[in-house]
Amino acid sequence: DGGITQSPKYLFRKEGQNVTLSCEQNLNHDAMYWYRQDPGQGLRLIYYSQIVNDFQKGDIAEGYSVSREKKESFPLTVTSAQKNPTAFYLCASSISLLSYEQYFGPGTRLTVT
């Protein structure tokens, strides 16, 4: 069954701690993306990766870091430098950066107190 998995669905952390959100896809897609969604807001792009060992900053990359060591995995670390980390985080992938369709994972809701 092909798709994108994100784990965990809910994550709670104390302020000042780094936290890593998992994103795995078995669709053999080259491109992967991380978005942040806040209530009443659209999705905002954090980072994206066109291919293994390559990634680019999106619109709101400050306070986040990513790695792309394997094609199927694109973990996102929310660092303590991110001023307002509580949000719903969505991972997506596509065949390539120019593909017309992005496939989304179920999301991880991060709450930082």
Add this chain to the structure above:
Amino acid sequence: GEDVEQSLFLSVREGDSSVINCTYTDSSSTYLYWYKQEPGAGLQLLTYIFSNMDMKQDQRLTVLLNKKDKHLSLRIADTQTGDSAIYFCAERKGQAGTALIFGKGTTLSVSS
């Protein structure tokens, strides 16, 4: 201002048609999309339209594109309670190397 704008809420009765509107600003956008998000879930691509088309129909869904006014709409015929969700309009900009730009989403509420 925002690249993609949508009204935030729409309320309809079951069986009626729903029309969700969107305006975008980049005339070089190549593809325009409609995504659906159910509560607590990821986004699901509903339909898309290429910029050289002005209409696309897919079962109960009709997409209209007015390039002159940079206006996109999604019509859902015979709206059902299961259509209640947030609908996002998104554009892909013309230049290579960029991802999708999303609107804030329209929450569709369907009452029986």
